[in-house]
Amino acid sequence: MTSGAPPAFGSDMRFQVLGDVEIVVDDRVVSLPSRRQGQLLALLICAEGRPVPADRLADALWGGRPGSQSGKNLQVIVHRLRRTLDDPGRIQYGRSGYSLVAQPAEVDSWEFAALVERAGQALGRRESRRDSRRDTEDAAVLLERALALWRGRAFTGLDDLAPLAEEAERLEQQRRWALTERIDADMALGRHARVVHELVAMVDENPLAEPAVARLMAALHHTGQRTDALELYRRTRAALVGELGLEPGPQLRALHQAILRGDREIGPAVPGRETAHAPHAPPGTAPCLLPPQLGDLTGRDEELRLIAAVLRERSPTGPARCAISGMPGTGKTALAVQAAHEARDHFPDGQLYVNLHGGTARPVDPSHALGRFLRALGMPATAIPDGLDERAEAFRVRLSGRRVLVVLDDAADEAQVEPLLPAGSGCAVLVTSRAALTALPGAHRIALGVLGDAAAVDLLNVISGRTGDDADIPATERLAALCGRLPLALRIAGARLAARPHWSVERLVARLAGEHDRLDELTHGSLSVRASLALGYSGLAGPSRALLRRLGLLETQDFAGWVAAALLDAAPRDAEDVLEGLVEARLVEYAGLDSIGEPRYRLHDLVRLHARERGVAEDPPEVAGAALSRLAGGYLRLAEQAHRLQYGGDYTVLHGKGTRWDCGPAAVRRLLADPAGWLRSERAGLVAAVRHAARLGLSETCWDLAMTAVTLFEAQGLFDDWRSTSETALATAREAGDARGEAAMRYSLGTLAVFRQRYAGARPHFDAALRLFEQVGDRHGQALTIRNAALIERVEGRGEDALASYERALSMLREVGDRHAEAHVLGSIAQIHIEHDRTGEAGPLLETALAVYRELGDLRGTAQILNRMGALLLREERAAAAEAAYRQVGAAARAAGDRIGEAHALLGGGEARLLAGNLDGAAELLESALRLATEVGEPFVAARARLTTGRLAALRDDLPLAASLLSRAAEAFEEIGLPLWHDRATRALRDLDGTKGPARPPG
Structure with a gap:
């Protein structure tokens, strides 16, 4: 719970939701004046102190139809609730939304959760300590306190609101679990008479619940009511056979036999409760369908530890669930199988396994998987129902009261998994999938990535058998890098070395060095990186395949979401859906947020190679060329707009006639809310886009993008990028016979030389640029070139020559309307006056330049003039x-x-x-x-x-x-x-x- 430390409130205030929603101040109930206030308070309590965004609260309060005034209406409700509480500090508002500030002891649902958690810890300790009775007693006391907090169904009267109804059901499941745990603790302490009436109520509520029946039979037996216990078994068996066509489970049958024999010490034989005297399932009823372990799983110790903890976890809401996701080849199956084998002793009633082939075009039908499970659990083939729902019900009944681990390998999605989930809290489910399965309720999720550097080297050495003196660590590190530290690729490389002991590691490194051959080399026997990736590719829809192929064309380590829209020539939202589908399929990785808060993505090197292969095989060259042309046009459109926002217009820059690609006004506003931040985030993409345009022969796009990107290169001191893009664009312009583009890039390279204070190298560029600009009649280009060349005269001490050049440039800049460059020239003229002690002439010029920069909203220009002031x-x-x-x-x-x-x-x-x-x-x-x-x-x-x-x-x-x-x-x-x-x-x-x-x- 993240309630935070509240201020020192003047009154003893308590919030109650385990029944009617109430506020109690100094033992006096404070009524809530309106239903909306109660709902808002309840929603904040559900968040357990975490901030809730305003739009989410509005959506919940008005049932998904908040309306245009919802924000204002929410503020009114918050204001009134604060007034009701007479303590404004209780409800705080921050950047992430509204939150309730309270301690766990001040909110009954929070206190309930804390007490249940402490009880669970005590129950967990008793399994590893000799004095288990003390832990059991502690758990019983804590659970008793927790249950005493309940006054009725949670959120009574307000649970017609969907989020509150869901939370009420979750809390009810926790209450039932707490009651069952407390009953078991009492029975373990010999307090059987105390729990009989509670167990009778539980069995009356659900007569077919075998765990509750087992508990009541044991309690009746220990209180001298043996006949009643046997009669309860008879009625339960008759109901199971009559309504479901099923015999009682093996544990309930064993308990029945123990009572018939008159055993003195018996337990209820419910999941997780066997004692030394508890009956066990009969021999032959504990199937193990697990594949064999790899035996050399490396680098996954932490994940194994986490999975082991989850599988042994007790949950009041059903079986423990763990979902492992990752891209193809990360070793999801190997990890799940290893973890399942290590947990076998904890699931004595069996371990079930099925490969659902979710990454293929034809995933396994859940009905077929259920048929396999039911047969493994001993159900005759003739008794297995036909329909999916009936099979799922029979499966849950079979596992009721048993401790079985279910491993669902390579699941396609939650819909495929859901029918295969048991209901009993003694079971556990381990799922692997390329998708994250975020809609799988109650699942602990483990995202499996590539191995770390050291683990990758260890795995190579283990599989190749080259350890100790035989290990070539530097070469093995290079080999691991070429494999992308992907476990499947590492296994293949290691196996190839093991099969060829006469090969050096360096030899395999050399064979993998060429990207065109790498996937060919990463094949050994039945193992193939290409085949693994192809399997995932085959399961994609058409747009997803197309996007993956085009993403393979990129030359950057990561990319923004709008790039997908340009590659597909689609609306940003539609492209985002396709991209996120690739993320869910684990063929594209989420790379974090950039400096402007936009998500960025990346492809694993081997996925990129496979995507590029598929692109060559399936896309004509003109399709790839068109995609990259749109991408370069998209960068140009956004960079151009970023420059305008920073400079106040198309100032101090020249533009060509290259085609722009527009991702739409809404996306532009979002991406360029911080123009400088966007430019910094897209540095690598801008540089790559210049190269793409050059290879496509798009001269005007190429030099325009290179010149516009100087906005970033100059501010950040990215001189290598400035030089490389300008030289690339210069060569492209020359090859295309584009004199204006050549002039623009000579001007850019001269400006870079001036910026680096390499004045001798700048002069030839400026001379060539001026000649070419005059040749094509570009007055703006001439003015910018003369302006920057004048700086050389100034720093060389030729102040009067520089003044004359600046005055010439100033006249031309006013002619073309470049106010930004005009202000820059005014500042430069003022600097000459300052250096020659003509401060009276400098001041007015600086004031004029400063006013222009401020009007344009140019922070950099403002800083430069202030510097001269x-x-x-x-x-x-x-x-x-x-x-x-x-x-x-x-x-x-x-x-x-x-x-x-x-x-x-x-x-x-x-x-x-x-x-x-x-x-x-x-x-x-x-x-x-x-x-x-x-x-x-x-x-x-x-x-x-x-x-x-x-x-x-x-x-x-x-x-x-x-x-x-x-x-x-x-x-x-x-x-x-x-x-x-x-x-x-x-x-x-x-x-x-x-x-x-x-x-x-x-x-």
Whole structure:
């Protein structure tokens, strides 16, 4: 229970639902003014302190028809319930919904559950302790307390609400279980007379329930009512034969014989209660249909432990249920069979097994499986009913009062499993399936994945027999990786090595290295990874097969759900249903949530290879090409929109005429609620989409996507991605004779060189880009190129040349309406004025640029202008104002996900503190700036941080440290190609003998 720690309430408040729903305050019942308040309170109690989303509460309260005003109506009901409780803190609201804050002792259903759990623990302990009587007594007391909490059926008067009716039934099952456990505890303690009247009521309610009949017979026998016990058996047998055509079960018959013999010590022989004197099932009635164990199961110790705990678990609602799911080849069957064999002693009445072939196109009919089970349990073939329902009923009756383990291997779905479930709490069910079987009630679920690295190597070594000195660990690790650590693939590889002792592990590694041959190599005898995957593939519907084949075309480790829609050219919701079907079939894996909260998926390497094989065999090349073309168009559409949201429009970017693919306005709004977050999540997909477009010869899509993705690459310092995508798109444009695309990519590569402070390498790109843009008459491209080339002139110390270039670019940008780039140029012109002490001219330009960026909603641009305002304030020696400005820079940069901007903010803040004489504070920020700049690959900020830290060290008379830092700064500025900054660093080196005092920053 997750009730949390409530505040210290002023009154003794208690919530009661085990009967009428009531609130008791200081022993006084507080009436609920409305039915809706009672229902809301009951629903929150059902959640056991966990938050319940508002939409789920509304759906429950209004029976799935909440209406447009449901949210507001729910708020009104919550408000009124809080007023009724006179304690607003009892009902809290958070991001996940509404919750009731209480301790378990304050809610009778919670207290009941806690007492039953403690009783179960006591009953579990008695099996492993010598003083079992004390544990039995403890359990009896706890169960008595739990049962005393009941005043009637749970949620009386409100259980016409579906969720409350379901919870009431669940609680009733728990109550019955608790009553049965308490009766058994009393009988074990010799208190038979006390329980007779309760057992009579139970048998009157269900005369064919053999466990209750067995208990009552034993209790009557021990209280001297032997004749009544024998008469009860006669009536029960007559009813079973007359109504069901069945004889009593073996345990009830054995109890009858014991009473006839006059045995003094007998037990009821109900599941889980045999004592040393309890009768056992007659010989030959305990079938074992389990397949043999593998004998070398490896890496599944934790799963075996969990399954063992589940199979031995006592449940008030029926048999223990455990569902194992996983993709083909993970070893679900091997694990289930091993666990079943290890649990055989706990199920002395038999172990049943059936392979349901759920992964194939023709799963086993549950009726056929039931016929097999009934024959194994001793029912004559002529007595087995024909219909499914009748067979399921006969199966449950046969297992009533018995302890049998049922293993259902490779189930297709819950509908196939449900008729095969026993009802008795002494039985257990172990199911394996590729699907998660989430609708199987009360099941403990174990999702089986691939093995860990060490376990995969161990399994290979065990099967191949190459251990100790014969083991080649590095090669075996590579082999395990090529097998995807999939148990089936590892078994095949190990078996091949065992069959060929003259082969080295390295030889098999070499044979598996080629993806085209890998599935061919992973075959040995009857074992085949391809065959296992093909079996699952054959059971898929047409759309699922098509999606799996197209997912095999992807080159990324994981992907988002919208990708399936693009590959299928389908509506997002329809594609999501198909994708989730593949997840349920365990052919696609859920990979977690991305940074914007969207689920991501992945294919196991071997599944991807099989999907690619099926695609080559079944899809014409044009089908695959069309799917990848839509995918690239989808990335372009979303990246384009993300850029617009971040920049306020199609600013500082050029677009081509490539075809976009639209996943719909609702999906776009959801995916791009955080544009920067979406770009970060889709980094690998964007890069792969550029490659896909290049291979398809889609030049305009290719270069457009590469240029638009710079929005991400620049902010995150992803320079390798920036370079590789631009070079790929440049080659594609050249091959297609696309002069504008070639110009755009030369511009992009030149901008990357400037960003990396490699100015000499930038100039040829800009010269070529400008020539090509002029050739095709693209004024926007010309303006952007001139703007970025002007930066080279500025950093080389040619301020007036740079001003002229910026003014030329500014005129063209205003002509084409690129307000973002215009604001950027204004900031750059202001920077030149700052560097030449013309601060009066810089200020208005910065104010204008800042207003534009804020109007566009561009956080990064805002941070850049604030950074220059900080530089202006430093120039004017206004240290406090400058530090405040740099704090704003840092906040804006963090909000935009701009780590390079953060580094600039830390540097500026350190320079401001140095100007103010706060040496310790300056050192702290400068150290952080240097660390971050080094991490993100920003050499200019790193060099400036060393320059300023060197000046700080000089003020502290640490001349060796100062000389080292200033020398490294000078070298960096020279390497970058910044003569003005190099001169400043060398002058600082010469001035190391200068006086102390507030230091003017080097900007």
